[in-house]
Amino acid sequence: MNFPFARAAVSPLDLPSQYEDLRGAAPVTRVVTPTGDLAWLVTRYDDIRFAFSDLRFSSDMTHPGYPRFYVPGERQPGAFVAMDPPEHTRYRRTIASWFTSRAAEKLRSRIQEMVDGLVDDLLTGPRPVDLIANFSSLLPAAVICDFLGVPFPDRDRFGKWILTLIERDATAEQQTKAFGNLFEYMYALVAAKEAEPTDDLLGQLAGVQIRQGELTRQEVVVIGLMLLAAGFDTTASSIALGVLSLLENPSQLDRLRNDPSLIQSAVEEIFRYQNTLQFGIGRVAVEDVELGGRLIRAGEGVILLTPSGGRDEKAYARPDELDIGRQGLDPMTFGHGIHNCVGKFLARVELQVAIGTLVRRIPGLRLAVPAAELPYRDNSLVFSPRELPVTW
Numbered sequence: 001m002n003f004p005f006a007r008a009a010v011s012p013l014d015l016p017s018q019y020e021d022l023r024g025a026a027p028v029t030r031v032v033t034p035t036g037d038l039a040w041l042v043t044r045y046d047d048i049r050f051a052f053s054d055l056r057f058s059s060d061m062t063h064p065g066y067p068r069f070y071v072p073g074e075r076q077p078g079a080f081v082a083m084d085p086p087e088h089t090r091y092r093r094t095i096a097s098w099f100t101s102r103a104a105e106k107l108r109s110r111i112q113e114m115v116d117g118l119v120d121d122l123l124t125g126p127r128p129v130d131l132i133a134n135f136s137s138l139l140p141a142a143v144i145c146d147f148l149g150v151p152f153p154d155r156d157r158f159g160k161w162i163l164t165l166i167e168r169d170a171t172a173e174q175q176t177k178a179f180g181n182l183f184e185y186m187y188a189l190v191a192a193k194e195a196e197p198t199d200d201l202l203g204q205l206a207g208v209q210i211r212q213g214e215l216t217r218q219e220v221v222v223i224g225l226m227l228l229a230a231g232f233d234t235t236a237s238s239i240a241l242g243v244l245s246l247l248e249n250p251s252q253l254d255r256l257r258n259d260p261s262l263i264q265s266a267v268e269e270i271f272r273y274q275n276t277l278q279f280g281i282g283r284v285a286v287e288d289v290e291l292g293g294r295l296i297r298a299g300e301g302v303i304l305l306t307p308s309g310g311r312d313e314k315a316y317a318r319p320d321e322l323d324i325g326r327q328g329l330d331p332m333t334f335g336h337g338i339h340n341c342v343g344k345f346l347a348r349v350e351l352q353v354a355i356g357t358l359v360r361r362i363p364g365l366r367l368a369v370p371a372a373e374l375p376y377r378d379n380s381l382v383f384s385p386r387e388l389p390v391t392w
Contacts, residue, residue, distance in 0.1 A: 003031035003041055003303070004279050012376045013241075013248065013274065014320070019043055019308040028292035031303070034168070039067045039282075039301040040294065043308040045315035045332065047292040051304055052336035057283040058084050059339055067282040067301040078219035081226060085338065092342065094209055095223065098147075098201050104345035107143070111350060114142050115357045123361070128368035128391040136239035136388070139354055143346070144231030148224060149193065149200025155232075158185060162229045166381040186221045186228070201227070227343070234276050235347045237377075237384030239354050242270035244374075244388060246355070247367055249322045256324055256359050263356040266324035267348055270355075272331035273322050275307040278383035281335065306332040364392035 005016035022029055027044040042048055051057045060066065061082040080091035097103070118135050125134070141159065145152040164170045164178035190206050194217065197207025202224050209215040215223075246253040246266075256262050280303045285296045296302060309332045311319040316328065334341035341347070358365060368389040375386040 001029065001031045001041075003033060003039075007376075007378055010372065012374075012378060013245065013371075015307055015311055019305065019311065020313075023308060023312060023314075028294040028296075033067055033303075035068045037067050037301060039303050040291070040296055041280075041303050041305055042292065043305050043312075044292060045309040045312040045329065048304045048306060048309040048332050049336050051283060051291060051302060052332070052339065054289065055084065055338075056285060056287045056289045057302060058286045059088070059283060060084055061282070063284045063286070063299075065284040065299040065301045067284075067303055076218070076222040077216065078222035079226060080223070081339065088338065091219070091223065094205065094215065095201065095227075095342065099342045099345060101345045104349045107147070107346065108349050108353065110146070111139075111143060111353045112357070114139055115353050116361075119357055119361050128389045131243060131388040131390045132236070132240050132385065133387070135358075136243070136354070137236040139239065140235035140350060141232055143235075143350060144228060147201060147231070147346070148227060149198050149202045150189065150224075150228060154185070158182060158228065159232060161185075162232055163380075165229070166233065167377075168379045168381065182225055183221060186224050187217070190217055190220050190224060230341075230343055231346070233382050235343075235350055237276040237382050238271065238274070238347065239351055240384045240388050241274040241276065242267070242351060242355050243358065243365075243390075244367075244371070244385060245270060245274055245322055246324075246359070247365070247390075248371055252322050252324045253359065256356075257363060260356060260360060262324050263352050264348075265326060267351045267355065268331060269322060269324050269326045270351065271333040272310040272316070272326070274383075275310050275331070275333050276382050276384060277333075278307055278378075279303070279381055280305040280307070304332075306335075362392050365390055366392060 005018045007016055008014045022043045027047060028040050028042050031039055031041045033039060042051060059082055078091060080088045118138055122129060141155045142152055161178040161182045165175055190202060193203045193206040194210050197203045205220045210217055210220060256266055283302045285298050285300050287298050289296050313319055334344040368391040377384055377386055
């Protein structure tokens with residue numbers, strides 16, 4: 001069975017029909033990736049959660065059995081998302097204090113200022129307007145640039161390189177060139193901050209960890225690239241998909257307008273309902289382990305299909321419905337266990353402020369074209385509309 005599967009042509013917000021079929025009949029099944037790799041596709045919530053938590057499933061992308069489809073290029077020093085303990089632990093510890101819930105909450109007022117400025121521009125500008133180009137892509141870029149200490153005016157340059165790395169249509173040559181450009185850009189930035197430290201995250205890593213010999217310049221560069229890429233695209237796509245999901249579910253949009261206190265549960269539901277990492281997350285077994293009734297042999301790759309887990313009938317009642325008041329299991333959007341996404345608290349605050357402010361300040365917000373006419377990034381590792389024309 002070849003993977004990935006095509007989304008529904010009529011409603012791309014719906015997941016491929018094969019996900020539900022597999023959850024019922026073959027929740028852990030063999031598939032072939034576009035690179036020709038064999039891997040086990042894991043589709044149920046409980047199995048996905050188990051694999052995230054069990055260290056017999058490795059994140060080491062250099063392992064021969066790792067599904068190569070998911071991470072372009074070779075692992076670089078500092079790329080802790082593709083490492084296991086103790087390497088993963090050492091790197092993650094250097095930035096952990098910057099990504100706590102408390103740290104994210106301290107940024108809420110600053111993020112609110114950014115959002116209000118963007119909404120002011122929307123309200124005084126022409127209509128219809130592309131909400132992605134003029135809002136959902138600008139906010140995360142501004143936040144992560146401010147947080148890391150990356151010049152915001154450079155967003156078009158590094159944004160183009162980041163998107164090249166995650167688009168499956170890009171050639172290996174294009175991806176190699178994009179990574180080289182990104183690396184050179186970040187290397188120069190880190191070198192400058194090493195010479196003259198700043199108060200942002202990169203400035204502190206360069207001014208403290210590099211100077212004390214705890215990290216090399218290359219390691220800081222790679223850590224910066226990972227955080228920049230994640231903060232730039234996945235959060236922007238989540239905002240766009242969240243707004244679109246609400247516009248396509250007017251009863252839930254009205255519910256949020258009438259009760260703004262639902263914004264936290266609404267954002268958690270958006271993460272469950274529309275997982276931007278549409279092709280899941282790779283792992284490789286380092287020991288024989290049973291998963292979902294299957295024996296996964298050491299050296300075999302697995303794909304944790306997190307979007308399918310978010311629609312698992314055994315985990316969520318009426319999983320294909322958007323319910324902004326839903327309570328229960330945490331979505332697997334940010335992973336689970338030691339490899340849970342370091343930026344999850346910051347992403348939550350960004351979505352809460354962005355979507356909550358849009359709903360409050362532009363109550364008449366609506367699509368300017370039929371949803372069926374929207375173009376999608378359906379061949380990218382990160383799923384979202386390419387454009388989101390709206391009016392009010």
